[in-house]
Amino acid sequence: MKIDTEQVIETYKDRIFAIGLTMLKNPDDAEDVVQETFLKYHTYKKGFESKEHIESWLYKVAINKAKDMQLQREYEKNRKSETDEA
Numbered sequence: 001m002k003i004d005t006e007q008v009i010e011t012y013k014d015r016i017f018a019i020g021l022t023m024l025k026n027p028d029d030a031e032d033v034v035q036e037t038f039l040k041y042h043t044y045k046k047g048f049e050s051k052e053h054i055e056s057w058l059y060k061v062a063i064n065k066a067k068d069m070q071l072q073r074e075y076e077k078n079r080k081s082e083t084d085e086a
Contacts, residue, residue, distance in 0.1 A: 003054060005042045012055065013038075016062045023066035033069070037062045 016037050020030030040061055048054045
């Protein structure tokens with residue numbers, strides 16, 4: 001089962017944005033989470049078992065993307081402080 005990407009975006013964009021905003025506290029970063037989540041959905045080749053499977057998959061992708069962005073921020077922050085100390 002695969003639902004048209006446009007329909008999935010319309011249905012889940014606000015919830016995906018809320019996940020990104022809650023985790024990252026930045027609307028621009030939250031929008032990046034939305035875009036990358038739906039890009040991954042659009043290019044995902046396998047089917048899904050149900051609408052609920054799609055929903056949980058989207059939320060997991062969004063959470064993981066937000067976590068990746070948090071880790072990247074932390075890495076850059078630590079790297080900058082190391083450079084400043086040197």
